[in-house]
Amino acid sequence: MGFFSKIKEGLKKTRNSIADSVTGVINSFTKIDEDLFEELEEILIMSDIGVNTSTQICDILRKKIKETGVTDPALIKNMLKEIIAEILGEDEGLNLETKPSVILVIGVNGVGKTTSIGKISAQLKAEGKKVVLGAADTFRAAAIDQLGIWAQRAGVTMVKSVEGTDPASVVFDTIASARAQKADVIICDTAGRLHNKKNLMDELAKINRVISRELPDSSVETLLVLDAATGQNAVNQAKEFKNVTDITGIVLTKLDGTAKGGIIIPIKNELGIPVKFVGVGEGIDDLQPFNAEEFVDGIFETEENI
Ligand SMILES: Nc1nc2c(ncn2[C@@H]2O[C@H](COP(=O)(O)OP(=O)(O)OP(=O)(O)O)[C@@H](O)[C@H]2O)c(=O)[nH]1
Numbered sequence: 001m002g003f004f005s006k007i008k009e010g011l012k013k014t015r016n017s018i019a020d021s022v023t024g025v026i027n028s029f030t031k032i033d034e035d036l037f038e039e040l041e042e043i044l045i046m047s048d049i050g051v052n053t054s055t056q057i058c059d060i061l062r063k064k065i066k067e068t069g070v071t072d073p074a075l076i077k078n079m080l081k082e083i084i085a086e087i088l089g090e091d092e093g094l095n096l097e098t099k100p101s102v103i104l105v106i107g108v109n110g111v112g113k114t115t116s117i118g119k120i121s122a123q124l125k126a127e128g129k130k131v132v133l134g135a136a137d138t139f140r141a142a143a144i145d146q147l148g149i150w151a152q153r154a155g156v157t158m159v160k161s162v163e164g165t166d167p168a169s170v171v172f173d174t175i176a177s178a179r180a181q182k183a184d185v186i187i188c189d190t191a192g193r194l195h196n197k198k199n200l201m202d203e204l205a206k207i208n209r210v211i212s213r214e215l216p217d218s219s220v221e222t223l224l225v226l227d228a229a230t231g232q233n234a235v236n237q238a239k240e241f242k243n244v245t246d247i248t249g250i251v252l253t254k255l256d257g258t259a260k261g262g263i264i265i266p267i268k269n270e271l272g273i274p275v276k277f278v279g280v281g282e283g284i285d286d287l288q289p290f291n292a293e294e295f296v297d298g299i300f301e302t303e304e305n306i
């Protein structure tokens with residue numbers, strides 16, 4: 001399956017929910033009035049776009065309609081697409097300028113951190129980069145094994161220690177190994193499941209201290225992984241992580257299994273953090289760089305147009 005159709009396929013459930021209901025509202029009105037705006041806003045809220053962002057979208061739409069003098073409801077869909085594309089802004093890829101660069105992957109348990117690391121490793125390897133993984137989720141032995149399987153699949157090396165080792169020391173060892181191997185990119189897995197939130201945040205702070213001490217001039221990407229299926233909860237998780245660490249990008253996983261893909265819009269709008277990748281399946285090829293234009297097309301096109 002090609003790149004474009006994978007995103008489209010992954011967004012199928014979201015599209016069925018958003019496009020169908022937006023079209024339904026638009027078709028049920030013959031003129032643009034306040035009732036239409038209200039129904040539209042309700043639908044956007046129900047499509048996981050959240051109250052604040054949905055209100056904002058409708059306010060911009062009201063203004064645009066006033067300015068342009070548009071009276072035909074059928075024209076609203078394209079205007080909505082434009083407004084959402086504008087909110088999503090420019091796409092941003094990974095910043096991996098230095099050799100080595102670091103990608104620290106964080107997020108609560110089960111969101112898809114380890115899987116996404118496997119997928120990103122395979123992509124970087126295909127670009128000719130030498131990648132070293134650090135198994136800094138030492139909370140469970142199984143987590144180390146799982147990352148090992150992905151390292152093998154992607155054809156990259158991994159530095160690990162035993163369960164219970166201080167994760168920051170694994171990161172330290174990974175940096176040393178990457179230096180010795182003249183690697184291009186270090187990717188560190190972290191635990192999402194700790195005894196409590198304070199432990200988790202302290203651990204991340206300690207890992208960050210090791211990275212900035214050992215590689216003070218390196219590019220560091222901190223990718224927060226969020227599970228799209230958790231909807232508004234994903235936005236709340238991002239807010240909590242943002243309070244304690246500098247997040248440079250979001251990986252939004254499991255778009256393929258949910259109708260809640262609209263969550264990308266408030267994530268970008270309310271947190272100001274770019275979505276850099278979207279996960280559209282469990283396979284090694286199922287992670288795509290986020291492209292706002294494709295996303296907007298993917299959620300608004302009706303089935304027969306695809
Ligand atoms: N359908 C689908 N499944 C995904 C995607 N990304 C990850 N998964 C699945 O989600 C489950 C959890 O993924 P992991 O990578 O283990 O998540 P994690 O964040 O590392 O979890 P912990 O190590 O327990 O904190 C696995 O079964 C993955 O196959 C995706 O984009 N789509």
Ligand SMILES: [Mg+2]
Pocket residue numbers: 113114115137143189
């Ligand atoms: Mg994991």
